[in-house]
Amino acid sequence: MKLQTLLSRLPGFWVHRGGNPDIVALEMDSRHVTPGSLFFCLKGFTVDGHDFAEQAVARGAAAVVAERPLAVDAPLVLVPDSRRAMAILADAFYGHPTHRLHLIGVTGTNGKTTTTHIIDQIARKAGKKTGLIGTVGIKIGARSYPAANTTPESLVLQRTFKQMIDEGVEFAAMEVSSHALHQGRVHGCDYDVAVFTNLTQDHLDYHGTMDEYRNAKGLLFAQLGNRYDERRPKFAVLNHDDPVSQYYKHMTAAPIITYGIRTKSDVMAEEIAMTPSGMAFRLCTPHGSAVVETKLVGLFNVYNMLAAAAACLASGFSLETIAAALRDVEPVSGRFETVDEGQNFTIIVDYAHTPDSLENALKTVRQFAKRNVYVVIGCGGDRDRTKRPLMAQVAVRHADVAVFTSDNPRSEDPQQILRDMEAGVSDQDGRYVTIPDREEAIRYAIRQAQEGDVVLIAGKGHETYQIIGGNVIEFDDRAVARAAVRERT
Ligand SMILES: CC(=O)N[C@H]1[C@@H](OP(=O)(O)OP(=O)(O)OC[C@H]2O[C@@H](n3ccc(=O)[nH]c3=O)[C@H](O)[C@@H]2O)O[C@H](CO)[C@@H](O)[C@@H]1O[C@H](C)C(=O)N[C@@H](C)C(=O)N[C@H](CCC(=O)O)C(=O)O
Ligand SMILES: Nc1ncnc2c1ncn2[C@@H]1O[C@H](COP(=O)(O)OP(=O)(O)OP(=O)(O)O)[C@@H](O)[C@H]1O
DSSP, X not given: OBHHHHHTTOOSOOEEESOOOBOOEEESOGGGOXXXXXXXXXXXXXXXXXXXXXXHHHTTOSEEEESSOOOOSSOEEEOSOHHHHHHHHHHHHTTOGGGXXXXXXXXXXXXXXXXXXXXXXXXXXXXXXXXXXXXTEEEETTEEEOOSSSSOOHHHHHHHHHHHHHTTOOEEEEXXXXXXXXXXXXXXXXXXXXXXXXXXXXXXXXXXXXXXXXXXXXXXXXXXXXXXXXXXXXXXXXXXXXXXXXXXXXTOOSOEEEEESSSOOSEEEEEEEEETTEEEEEEEETTEEEEEEESOOSHHHHHHHHHHHHHHHHTTOXXXXXXHHHHHOOOOTTSSEEOOSSOSSEEEEEOOOSHHHHHHHHHHHHHHOSSOEEEEEOOOTTSOTTHHHHHHHHHHHHOSEEEEOOSOOBTSOHHHHHHHHHHTTTTOTTSEEEOSSHHHHHHHHHHHOOTTOEEEEESOTTOOEEEETTEEEEOOHHHHHHHHHHHHO
């Protein structure tokens, strides 16, 4: 495609200096540039892509998109925001793939991964070939690919959507993070259904305030009305029990479908009960009701199933298909995953890493603990520091023994992170122990556990690494827990 043709899709103000080369690829990392690429200079948090423009041209970049004038020997396109320009041009370059996909975007502090997985399982039950994008990775049909972000940069996103179209995928679900919305990574995505799970404190290191965080997530609903097509009605699916939904209601032109447990909603769960193998509830919808028995546990998972059910009703699936899929739904890796080595107490590995999700996880665990609840929990480095004392308070309030430990300290001193956690429970001596080494902390909790106890190892879920300093070290809570049980016997 000629550079000028591509640029004709770019709205707003931009300046183009130089020739009109053929563009055969788009790239944002100078190290991966191949001849004929259009190179985007992105300002990062650690380095600035503008500093690599020369290297990109030396590797054969045909033109460069930047936010400031650069002395490069190639045509230069100046834009106010290269990330947004990249999102719009990637969408155009790959032929607007999301116009040809039924796309569901899920945002919210907790439950995005679980809800998208449930949606995916419902769509597969309905016989669709599906695509899935999120924290656990990317799936196209039966094949899986790793992903660095919950919501990838627009280049990866649009390339992935194009691949989905080429491979016959017609239905995709994706997690949409507040970072991605704020940075414009999803500009150009044409959603059919946008889903909101909930909003509680997280990511204040990035967004600064809860209002900013809420507004960033709201962009998904504002974006929903962007491309009106009467053959493809769009819907916003909102959690009626979360007051933030009232705010998002006013941000979208799309019709709204509500779901909830406490507040009268379009899609509701009634008669919720624990069963020996999970939970049961009555799924009530405008199309009738159905009893669902599921392997998933926890009230939060009822919300996730309601969100998925509402999104799938909006997508045209029948109540029968949805209820049948919910009955078969498999838990997501690292979300309330049990580690069973034949021990007489329960070990659960869960990805809860926000105060709200930790509280939900601990309340759920309490329901089936016959005796004491142990929780092993840490807080990430280089991330929201205000979360640390809150996480410690939740742990101490809802567990009998809390073990504070490390969880991806990144460039920070693990001892300092632990001191920040301890500051939240300074009057609670004796309710917690601090063991900086995560492996040792897990072994400690498992050594202490007695028959009927539950050990909740929270924070890392499916992750198989720890980031300590600049190093990524292999680490899997589940493997460590299994080894610790074997050590006991
Ligand atoms: C804070 C943030 O959003 N960081 C993102 C950012 O990283 P960065 O600022 O460090 O970028 P960088 O690596 O320094 O590079 C800047 C630019 O220079 C380029 N470069 C760099 C080196 C070089 O030799 N040549 C070159 O061209 C890079 O390709 C890039 O285009 O740009 C990278 C490339 O696009 C992203 O992968 C990275 O996400 C990192 C992994 C991250 O952790 N982001 C988090 C905060 C995030 O986005 N999280 C949300 C989920 C949150 C949740 O719900 O849990 C997400 O959607 O993942
Ligand atoms: N609807 C929910 N409300 C509150 N907590 C939840 C909900 N769903 C899941 N959780 C808790 O949050 C943890 C993470 O769930 P999940 O991975 O689905 O969320 P997420 O939004 O994708 O998280 P992230 O953005 O960090 O990837 C789970 O392990 C569980 O403890």
